[in-house]
Amino acid sequence: MGNILPVYKKVAITVARAQGKYIWDLSGRKYLDFISGISVNVLGHRPPAVVKAVKDQLGKYMHVSNLYTDMTQEKYADLLIKKTFPGKVFFSNSGTEANELAIKFVRKAGEGKNKFRIISFANSFHGRSMSTLSATGQKKFHEGFRPLLTGFDFAKFNDISSVKKLISPRTAAVLVEPVQGEGGVYPAEKTFLRDLKKLCLKHKLFLIFDEIQTGFGRTGSLFAFQKYGVRPHILTLAKAAGGGLPLGVTVLGAGLEKYFTYGSHGSTFGGNPLAVTAGLATLRTIDAKMLKRVSALGDHFMKSLSKLAPRFSLIKEIRGEGLMLGVEFKKAVAGDAVAYLFGKGILVNACKDNILRFLPPFIIRKGDVDLVVGELAGFLESESAGVK
Numbered sequence: 293m294g295n296i297l298p299v300y301k302k303v304a305i306t307v308a309r310a311q312g313k314y315i316w317d318l319s320g321r322k323y324l325d326f327i328s329g330i331s332v333n334v335l336g337h338r339p340p341a342v343v344k345a346v347k348d349q350l351g352k353y354m355h356v357s358n359l360y361t362d363m364t365q366e367k368y369a370d371l372l373i374k375k376t377f378p379g380k381v382f383f384s385n386s387g388t389e390a391n392e393l394a395i396k397f398v399r400k401a402g403e404g405k406n407k408f409r410i411i412s413f414a415n416s417f418h419g420r421s422m423s424t425l426s427a428t429g430q431k432k433f434h435e436g437f438r439p440l441l442t443g444f445d446f447a448k449f450n451d452i453s454s455v456k457k458l459i460s461p462r463t464a465a466v467l468v469e470p471v472q473g474e475g476g477v478y479p480a481e482k483t484f485l486r487d488l489k490k491l492c493l494k495h496k497l498f499l500i501f502d503e504i505q506t507g508f509g510r511t512g513s514l515f516a517f518q519k520y521g522v523r524p525h526i527l528t529l530a531k532a533a534g535g536g537l538p539l540g541v542t543v544l545g546a547g548l549e550k551y552f553t554y555g556s557h558g559s560t561f562g563g564n565p566l567a568v569t570a571g572l573a574t575l576r577t578i579d580a581k582m583l584k585r586v587s588a589l590g591d592h593f594m595k596s597l598s599k600l601a602p603r604f605s606l607i608k609e610i611r612g613e614g615l616m617l618g619v620e621f622k623k624a625v626a627g628d629a630v631a632y633l634f635g636k637g638i639l640v641n642a643c644k645d646n647i648l649r650f651l652p653p654f655i656i657r658k659g660d661v662d663l664v665v666g667e668l669a670g671f672l673e674s675e676s677a678g679v680k
């Protein structure tokens with residue numbers, strides 16, 4: 293024990309097993325999982341359809357390399373294109389890599405034209421590699437890693453005039469999360485994304501949506517761009533994309549594939565058959581009925597949380613879309629809330645010192661939401677008592 297690079301602040305739980313909406317620790321204690329692997333396990337842990345599909349695939353092959361045609365990848369790409377927009381799919385292993393290709397695409401498409409700058413947003417999160425870190429609009433992630441990659445300009449989220457001001461002849465693309473996740477659960481305004489698209493069309497810029505956290509039903513639509521009614525030129529996906537196994541996906545809209553030829557990009561593990569199989573089983577399971585359920589549960593969750601606001605002055609704002617919800621406090625107590633709820637057998641996450649985030653699996657019931665909101669009220673009561 294103790295030989296792992298200490299870059300994660302760990303909650304005191306050593307996992308023994310996980311099933312459905314629960315995780316059990318080594319002592320047999322059960323936890324209600326309201327973070328689902330940071331939006332990976334959207335169907336809960338080990339959903340039977342996914343486990344069966346992976347087991348079947350294990351009996352055939354686990355890895356063959358991208359030198360050969362793999363029908364699991366072909367089937368996944370066909371279904372994803374059907375459910376998003378016409379284009380071509382590239383498989384990688386993570387969100388970082390999905391965004392890396394989108395950034396490399398911008399460089400490739402602008403090659404020789406001195407057009408390579410990408411407008412990203414303050415408070416965004418796009419990954420930890422040097423390119424995606426450079427695209428991330430949060431200084432705390434940059435500390436110690438300079439010099440960063442050049443070519444990124446940061447506009448203010450939900451402020452179209454700040455984007456307009458940054459556009460120059462060097463600007464090639466805009467990269468945005470429809471709902472900022474790691475930054476603290478900030479949904480884009482509908483008009484903002486629509487105006488962004490218009491601006492991109494006017495200035496011939498590529499619009500890239502990072503739906504790594506919002507994709508695969510999280511906001512109540514299969515993809516958030518559909519909920520917003522704004523189709524990007526490029527879509528980046530990961531987290532739930534692999535149904536619990538590592539998978540990154542970049543969708544390049546129709547015609548954009550012309551910038552790539554044999555050897556211009558690649559990945560050894562990208563599109564691993566087991567990950568693709570788990571992801572395909574997941575994608576097939578997220579049907580209209582499930583999406584409706586996510587929306588209904590999300591509405592109930594939002595309403596229940598909103599009822600806490602007038603009772604507790606510590607709450608600054610409640611935000612979210614579907615089952616991606618955040619509670620912002622006026623003080624840095626989100627870590628204390630995580631610890632309190634952990635003590636009650638509930639797993640949640642603090643994405644900022646003052647912002648508590650909920651990303652439950654889609655299989656939860658109303659009663660689970662009521663339980664979590666009730667315990668959160670308990671935390672807020674104990675905090676208010678402490679203030680007196």
Ligand SMILES: Cc1ncc(COP(=O)(O)O)c(C=O)c1O
Pocket residue numbers: 330386387388389391417418419420469473474502503504505530531
């Ligand atoms: C919006 C967004 N983009 C990119 C990433 C990076 O994904 P990964 O950790 O799989 O590299 C994340 C991870 O939290 C994310 O939420």
